[in-house]
Amino acid sequence: MNLRRTIRGGAMGGTVLVYLCLVGLVGTFSDLSLIGTWLTAAGLLLVLPPVVAGAVMTRPRVQAGERRTMALSTAGTGAATGFASGAVLAVGMGLVQVIGIDTVRRVFVSVSPILMETLTFGLSTWGGALVIVIGAAALGGAGALLRSMPRQIRRPIVVGTVAVVALGLLQRVVPSIFDTLSIERDWLYRDITNGLQTTGALIVFLLSVGVTEGLRRLQGRSAKEAGPADALPPEEGAAPEGRRGVPWGGVVRVVVLAVALVALPQLAGPVVSESLGTVGIYVLLGLGLNIVVGYAGLLDLGYVAFVAVGAYFFALLTGSHLITAFGLEDPLASLHVDPFVAIALVAGIAALIGLVIGAPVLRLRGDYLAIVTLGFGEIARVLLTSDWLQPVFGGARGLGDITDASIGSYGFRHPQHFYYLVLALCLFAVFVSWRLQDSRIGRAWTAMREDEQVADATGVSTVRYKLLAFAMGGAIGSLGGAVYAIKLGSLSASGGTFGVLVSVTVLAVVILGGLGSIRGVIVGALVLIGLPDLLSQFEEYRLLVYGAALMVMMLQRPQGLVPNSRRTRELLEVDRSQDRWTGALAADKRVASEVSPVGEGSG
């Protein structure tokens, strides 16, 4: 047992625990129960760090033979790590007890009686601390054991746990699907605020363990029959045909997917449909930004400008009214275009604005481009809310009474109908992105992204393709803005509606899923938008989670959850150019000598 390592791991686990408590996550999530009354989301947050610390600190050595004999000492190390992390939290609790909760609370607003109650399990502070230390030690040991198990055993356990937690978190979605299909759900969810039933959770766990194991056996057999090549998952965008005649598997998959997509809002009910609509908007925005960042490699932090353009121009084109202190007034310019025509027009306008914004920043390098586009986004927001342009955009109060898009009497503002509108636009955007990916334009973007100078030298007109990326990304983003206007029925740029956070959220969606990956955008939007939207407790922690997602992804898995293979190679490549000191970098050196703190002294 490596004592230093253990203590370090324990300290880190403990720091995470204390952080989760201080930042308020534990307190906020203490009323979200996952399983029965005994496991809340807060409990899960407290359980994970010791388990992870125990698992990470006992990463098994390469020799497989040794592992079994080491199991006991491994568990010991894990338990020690868990013990240390629990001890850190316990010391924190003791400090709060000694100083007095009211004094602490004046600085750390999240240290509430509710938090202390959660941490002490209704016991006294010292009793709770004891429970936490012992529990953390047990969890650390469990984590270490899990880690040292062979993969065949570990995988089903992890999958089963994830399935149970996911079902617990989706307690507002799954029951209504059960109800619509009139399936008995009492065994799993009794009432929709109390999480899973304990027995139900157990059944789900065993089921997913069984399924995982079954799938593994099946895969093992088919892999043996068909040879190793077939076991590889198909690459994104690669058509399955040409393998064995008619791609029946593919056809079935597409049909199932289509039916599921169409039926989802009917199954899940209006509340979930509303969330799905929001997810859809972000899928749209993500696909647009994916063209700019993922395909063309231009980091745009002002993407929200296009969303705002889409929303406001849609409102103005279809006829809306200024919201003033005296009620609704006619704006300076208001037309009455058909909403669907307006959507198309808005995309055109946004594309033009993309060209206008893109033109001056063409020659800027990565980080400068990011900050300048950030500036453009802020300029858009400030102008929209300013008193100066109030007669057009309504200033801080905004525009109201926006026309709903409708076919006959089928209005799209209703959440279940809105879903279909967004779905249609998303499918369009997916189609465009998919066709672009390997087209001549897509390849030009790839070349440009990988090395702009080389691309230029081989005849790719970087100016044109950069502008094209801005225009296309902007057009798709403005579609998102337009449907957003339809959804809300009124617009106001005050607050954060069109703030920089929107741009960063879309960026997080793209990054989480994987730069340049279409499926990634969808996964990213589901995880980062859909899940928080269904958990009302989440709202305050958006910033935290998006920030953490961006950092963790870039540090641990820059290619994203559902990576695009080419992008993966680029992102994992180590850039040595900054450290090389041979000929090619002479220019860089000159730059360094001219601008830097040195500049004034060395000249």
Added chain:
Amino acid sequence: MAASAGGRKLGWTVGFPWRRIILTLVAIGIGVFVLIGSYRTLTLPDAERIIAETWFQLMVRGLALGAVYALIALGYTLVYGILRTINFAHGEVFMAGAFGSYFFAAAFAESGFLDRHIVVSVIVLLLSSMAVSVGVAVLLERVAYRPVRRAPRVVPLITAIGASLFLQGTFSGFFGPDFKGYPKPEILGGQWELFGVTVKRTDIVVFLTMVVAVAALQYFVRRTTTGKSMRAVAYDREIASLMGIDVDRVVLTTFAIGGLLAGIAAVLYSMTFGQIGPFMGFLPGIAAFTAAVLGGIGSIGGAALGGLLLGILQSVGPYLLLSGFHVPSPFQLKDVVTFSVLVLVLLFRPAGLLGSEEVDRL
């Protein structure tokens, strides 16, 4: 290939100086706008005219704001000089400092200590602010920059943006998302007569502090061993490490110094504006970055000059240019001024006022 078809069609446009022509037109347009705007503002009828004293006060205000920008801008400039990346989370380092000193300030104000022992109080506030800022800056370097120093350029950029959000979320979770009143010592509450114009005392203190800090930094970078190794690393990281300089330590030191200055700026800013909050770092951060670019990123004097200039532009600019056109509440557009300055500098003189032509950025 893609461009060969386009190349034929656009044959005659190749080599034609489109860019230069457009830039010249833009420059002329802006010049005309500035001239007409200022002329109309200055020739407004007496009832609406802004009197000379107001202009002077706006300028002083701008200088004080600019001094804060300058202090933050130094952090951007130093890090850029060493790492060639923009530290997107530097605004949050500044914010962290403000929170670090806030709890002392609040406690001192409550007990009356703040006014009884003003010097001790201010020293404690500065120290606590600097300590927290330096801590956050160092942590930032270790977590968000060092592991990705050799990754493609977009990677550290995104980790920094993530770190910035994460810090905002953390501070709003720790201390609450709302704005808090920051106490101001009584002695700084008043005004001084300066050349016949009344000037707020805080403004003068802020300005003087900035001057001292910049001078100290100049001395540090030019004369001390650590400062010299910083310059060496900025000059060439690889060679510097061959000469026995611990590059990792120098980078860390650079972040720490940036944090130190941001901590000073945080106390000054909080005392001037009287309120702090977890999202206070964003706009000053962007403005300070603009200041660094304006002055020539990488240059210490440039950051100071750029900060002061930008401060004045922000406070005077909207009134001078827009009042003449009867734009209501021009101060709302001060951030538009910031970003326009940023874009224009990058367009016309990417090396900034004091920097020399930089190839790397283009």
